[in-house]
Structures are given as structure tokens and as C-alpha cells.
Amino acid sequence: MQKYSIFNLVKNAFSNHQNWDLAWKDPTPKEEYDVVIIGGGGHGLATAYYLAKEHNITKVAIIEKGWIGGGNVGRNTTIIRSNYMHDENGLFSEFGMDLWRKMSQDLNYNVMFSPRGIINLAHSDAQMNAYARRGNSMRLNGIDAVLLNREQVKEIIPMADFSDNVRFPIFGGLMQPSAGTARHDAVAWGYARQADSMGVDIIQNCEVIGFDVSAGKINGIRTSRGNIKAKKVGLCVAGSTNILAEKLNMTLPIETHLLQACVSEPIKPVLDNVVTFGAGHFYVSQSDKGEMVMGGDLDGYNSYAQRGNLPTLQHVLTEGIAMMPFLSKLKMLRTWGGIMDMSMDGSPIIDKTHIEGLYLNCGWCYGGFKATPASGWTFAHTIAQDRVHELNAGYSLNRFSTGHLIDEKGLGTKTWIS
Amino acid sequence: MLYINCPHCGMRSQNEFSYGGDASVKRPELNKEVSDQEWDSFVYNRKSLRGKHLELWQHISGCRQWIKVERDTATHEIFRTFKADEEVA
Ligand SMILES: Cc1cc2nc3c(=O)[nH]c(=O)nc-3n(C[C@H](O)[C@H](O)[C@H](O)COP(=O)(O)OP(=O)(O)OC[C@H]3O[C@@H](n4cnc5c(N)ncnc54)[C@H](O)[C@@H]3O)c2cc1C
Ligand SMILES: [Zn+2]
Numbered sequence: 001m002q003k004y005s006i007f008n009l010v011k012n013a014f015s016n017h018q019n020w021d022l023a024w025k026d027p028t029p030k031e032e033y034d035v036v037i038i039g040g041g042g043h044g045l046a047t048a049y050y051l052a053k054e055h056n057i058t059k060v061a062i063i064e065k066g067w068i069g070g071g072n073v074g075r076n077t078t079i080i081r082s083n084y085m086h087d088e089n090g091l092f093s094e095f096g097m098d099l100w101r102k103m104s105q106d107l108n109y110n111v112m113f114s115p116r117g118i119i120n121l122a123h124s125d126a127q128m129n130a131y132a133r134r135g136n137s138m139r140l141n142g143i144d145a146v147l148l149n150r151e152q153v154k155e156i157i158p159m160a161d162f163s164d165n166v167r168f169p170i171f172g173g174l175m176q177p178s179a180g181t182a183r184h185d186a187v188a189w190g191y192a193r194q195a196d197s198m199g200v201d202i203i204q205n206c207e208v209i210g211f212d213v214s215a216g217k218i219n220g221i222r223t224s225r226g227n228i229k230a231k232k233v234g235l236c237v238a239g240s241t242n243i244l245a246e247k248l249n250m251t252l253p254i255e256t257h258l259l260q261a262c263v264s265e266p267i268k269p270v271l272d273n274v275v276t277f278g279a280g281h282f283y284v285s286q287s288d289k290g291e292m293v294m295g296g297d298l299d300g301y302n303s304y305a306q307r308g309n310l311p312t313l314q315h316v317l318t319e320g321i322a323m324m325p326f327l328s329k330l331k332m333l334r335t336w337g338g339i340m341d342m343s344m345d346g347s348p349i350i351d352k353t354h355i356e357g358l359y360l361n362c363g364w365c366y367g368g369f370k371a372t373p374a375s376g377w378t379f380a381h382t383i384a385q386d387r388v389h390e391l392n393a394g395y396s397l398n399r400f401s402t403g404h405l406i407d408e409k410g411l412g413t414k415t416w417i418s
Numbered sequence: 419m420l421y422i423n424c425p426h427c428g429m430r431s432q433n434e435f436s437y438g439g440d441a442s443v444k445r446p447e448l449n450k451e452v453s454d455q456e457w458d459s460f461v462y463n464r465k466s467l468r469g470k471h472l473e474l475w476q477h478i479s480g481c482r483q484w485i486k487v488e489r490d491t492a493t494h495e496i497f498r499t500f501k502a503d504e505e506v507a
């Protein structure tokens with residue numbers, strides 16, 4: 001594989017950049033693989049990469065029904081953070097933060113990781129207390145957290161509404177300075193390119209339509225391009241998890257819902273951080289191109305539509321304008337949506353299943369982009385060793401029947417109601 | 419925007435409704451032994467179908483009744499609506 005470097009950039013300039021190697025190949029499916037990963041989103045690509053890199057398993061295929069990066073990994077608002085209260089989430093995400101910090105070097109691909117800090121705004125004393133508690137839990141797990149008072153928040157984001165007679169005055173906020181954003185497409189492409197270079201077959205335009213299971217063991221998959229034998233199969237299909245689970249006669253603690261996001265026209269730099277509204281569900285950051293990147297609530301009912309409705313968008317942006325009134329002056333450039341695997345406690349599942357050789361990675365809700373490296377790393381471990389790593393031990397499938405839920409937000413079984 | 423035909427009030431915009439999830443889920447009968455597995459399925463496990471989906475909505479800014487709606491989760495087409503206690507054939 002050609003390294004991306006200043007030297008190669010100059011060298012290729014002499015041939016008008018016509019002779020770069022393809023970033024990844026377009027192989028035809030082989031008859032059999034040691035591991036087949038279904039889904040060429042961030043998690044599937046990262047899993048294949050860590051299978052090859054950490055476990056020396058390279059007879060691997062990623063099967064993607066569309067094109068890699070066309071799912072949620074290419075549709076999210078790129079917020080990366082580990083500001084969780086529960087140990088399972090905190091330790092898993094903080095492990096991921098380390099991988100994020102090294103990712104561009106590790107993948108030889110600029111993923112533009114930008115640790116610009118995230119601020120969760122508080123709008124009441126009770127919320128400040130809750131944030132103090134969460135911040136303390138974070139610090140006990142070695143995660144950076146700073147409780148900001150109103151004046152400190154005002155210094156960082158003076159454009160927020162600090163006037164006296166607002167419905168939700170800003171009392172302060174909880175900041176994780178090391179949180180940030182990254183270029184989402186680059187993450188998918190970077191993992192794909194490295195996985196490909198280590199021998200992983202990336203097979204696009206190939207839909208998995210069924211499974212070959214006998215005597216409680218997986219033997220392979222059925223696809224739109226024929227049958228493929230596999231010793232092990234990992235599911236990384238995010239919002240399509242329920243569809244494939246049905247083909248396995250599994251009913252999961254997952255519902256598929258739609259989340260929208262939007263960007264404004266590009267403007268001069270105005271916002272250095274990621275900021276979330278505390279009295280509803282709205283968040284905003286500014287992209288390197290200058291667009292304000294905004295998102296918030298789910299559309300609120302089961303959906304596979306990959307496009308959203310206006311009432312939700314209007315609701316979300318109303319919150320945004322309450323928080324930062326200047327946003328009302330901006331023109332909207334684009335809106336879009338992605339279908340998401342909402343788990344019943346808001347936390348993910350990375351586990352083995354009752355079918356030997358079949359592994360499950362799902363339940364990422366609003367927050368699976370930041371989890372990409374840690375999810376890939378732990379899922380690769382789970383598949384390669386046929387046992388969960390301590391980092392994903394809490395993300396078990398049977399926690400719902402044993403009562404060991406990881407209900408970070410206290411939303412119960414209806415994480416889609418908020 | 420979805421338009422939902424409330425069996426009590428007629429056609430209204432989705433803004434008047436709130437969503438209640440899969441309407442085909444049945445609470446276990448309490449007059450017999452209920453296994454953990456049955457509770458687990460009732461509380462947490464959902465098919466989340468792509469296509470025709472029978473679901474609960476509440477006409478929260480209208481008659482406040484719970485109703486059942488048969489909707490396509492991929493196209494959002496609404497086929498039929500029912501009163502909460504109506505049997506769906
Ligand atoms: C609008 C929006 C904003 C978001 N914002 C954030 C954020 O700020 N921070 C954050 O951490 N997370 C965010 N998320 C969540 C995050 O994007 C997802 O949790 C994460 O990307 C899911 O993992 P993935 O990348 O592997 O999924 P995907 O990219 O969706 O990958 C799944 C892949 O599986 C493929 N597939 C499905 N069915 C089949 C089949 N039968 N055969 C073959 N292939 C199949 C799909 O085509 C798809 O490419 C957001 C999501 C959305 C929609
Ligand atoms: Zn009504």
C-alpha cells in the first residue's frame with residue numbers, strides 16, 4: 001500500500017495525481033472466509049481492521065449492501081465524547097478516546113480528530129447537581145470533566161442567550177474538554193483502506209438476505225451475489241439489525257427509529273466547541289467548512305425511511321434558537337436522516353449469541369460514531385477469542401432478562417421517548 | 419407530516435398525537451406462572467418490522483384516547499386506524 005505522506009504527494013504531483021493506488025479493491029466474493037462481517041459502516045470496517053491487526057485474522061470479508069460509509073457513519077454529526085456516568089459506558093468510551101487520539105497516525109489517514117470540548121448546558125439547580133455527580137463519576141474513571149458556572153459558560157459561548165427573561169436560563173454546564181469531532185467519512189475510508197491492505201475483502205453492492213444455520217451453529221450467509229461459507233459471522237448493521245435478526249428467528253431489545261440532522265450555510269468561525277441544550281434535545285457544533293451542524297430528537301415512531309419529517313426538525317431548531325438566537329438568521333443548507341438501532345436501555349450490545357459462531361454488535365442509538373474504534377476493537381476481540389473482553393462484558397444481550405441494564409439517562413425501556 | 423385518522427375525531431395532523439409503540443405486544447396473563455423469558459419478551463423485545471406495523475398512538479391534544487394505527491414503517495403510508503379495544507383482523 002502506498003503511504004500517504006508529503007513525499008508521495010509531491011511525487012504524484014508530477015503525474016497529475018493519476019497514478020495513486022486505489023484506496024481499496026473491488027474483489028469478487030470468495031467461496032469461504034474465516035470471518036464474515038455484515039455491514040460496511042464504521043463498526044464493521046473497524047472490526048475487520050482490528051481482526052487483522054490485533055488478531056492476525058485476515059481471511060475476512062466485509063459484506064455491504066450499498067457502498068461503504070453510506071449508512072449512519074456517513075450521516076452522523078460526528079460528536080466524540082466519553083462523558084458518561086456509568087462505569088461500563090465511561091471506561092469503554094474512554095478506551096475509545098485513546099484510540100481516537102492516535103487514529104490518524106495509526107491509519108495513515110487524516111481523520112481530522114478535533115478535541116474541541118463538549119459543553120452540556122444546565123438550566124436549573126437540580127441539573128447542576130446532576131452534572132456535578134456525573135462529572136465526579138467521570139473523574140473517578142479518569143475522564144476529564146469540568147463543572148462550569150454561568151459566568152464561565154458565558155466566557156466560552158457568549159453568543160448563547162444569557163438574557164434575563166428566557167424560559168430556560170443558563171445556570172452553568174458540564175464540560176469534557178477532551179471531547180470533540182472528527183471527519184466521519186475519513187474514519188470509514190481510513191479503516192477500509194488499512195483493512196484492505198491487510199487482505200480483508202471489502203464487498204460492496206452485496207446484500208445479506210439469509211443465513212445458513214444448522215445444529216445451532218452458523219455455516220455461512222446467503223447474499224444477493226450467492227452463498228458464502230463462513231466459520232464466524234459478525235453483525236454490524238446498525239439500523240437494519242431487526243431485519244436480519246428476523247431471518248435468524250431472534251427478537252431483540254432493539255427498535256429502529258429515525259434521527260435527523262441538518263447544516264446551515266457556512267459562516268465565519270463563531271463556535272469553538274460542541275454545545276448541547278439541557279432543557280430538551282438539541283446540539284450544535286461548527287464544521288471546518290463553517291456550517292453549523294445541528295441535531296436533536298428522533299422523529300419519534302418506528303421508521304426505516306432514512307428521511308425525516310418537518311415537525312421534528314422544527315421542534316429541534318426551536319430549541320436551538322432558544323439556546324442561541326443568532327441561529328434564526330441562518331439559511332438551512334441540507335437536512336438528512338439515518339435509521340438507528342435504539343436499544344431498550346440506551347446502551348449498546350456487543351456479544352456472542354445463542355448461535356455458535358454468530359456475534360452481535362448493535363444498539364448504538366444516538367452515539368455510535370464515537371464508539372467506532374472501541375466497538376471495532378472489542379468486537380474483533382469477542383469474535384477472535386470467542387469471548388467478550390472486560391470492556392464490553394457489560395454490553396451483554398442477556399442483561400435485559402437478568403436486570404443488569406445500563407440505563408445512563410434513566411429513560412427506561414422507551415429510549416425513543418424523550 | 420403524517421395525517422392520522424382518529425376513529426373518534428377524524429383526520430388530524432401528527433402534531434396532535436404521541437407515539438406508544440408496537441400494538442401487537444401482549445402482556446402475559448397473570449392467572450398463570452409467568453417465566454422470566456416471557457416478561458423479558460413483553461418488556462424489551464420487539465420485532466420492529468420494516469413494512470406494515472400495527473402501533474399505538476395517543477390523541478394527546480384531541481380526545482386523549484389511545485388508538486391503533488396500521489402504518490408502513492418504510493413509506494409512512496397509513497392503511498387503517500382502530501379504536502384501542504377493536505380487534506384487528
Ligand atoms: C443524524 C445522525 C446523527 C448522529 N450523530 C452522532 C454523533 O454526533 N455522535 C455519535 O457518536 N453518533 C452519532 N450518530 C450515531 C452513529 O452514526 C451510529 O450509531 C453509527 O454510525 C452506527 O454504526 P455504523 O457506522 O457501523 O453504522 P452504518 O454506517 O449504518 O453501517 C451499517 C451498514 O450495514 C449495511 N447493511 C444493512 N443491512 C445489510 C444487509 N442485509 N446486508 C449487507 N449490508 C447491510 C448498511 O448499508 C450500512 O452501510 C448519529 C446518527 C445519525 C443518523
Ligand atoms: Zn381523537
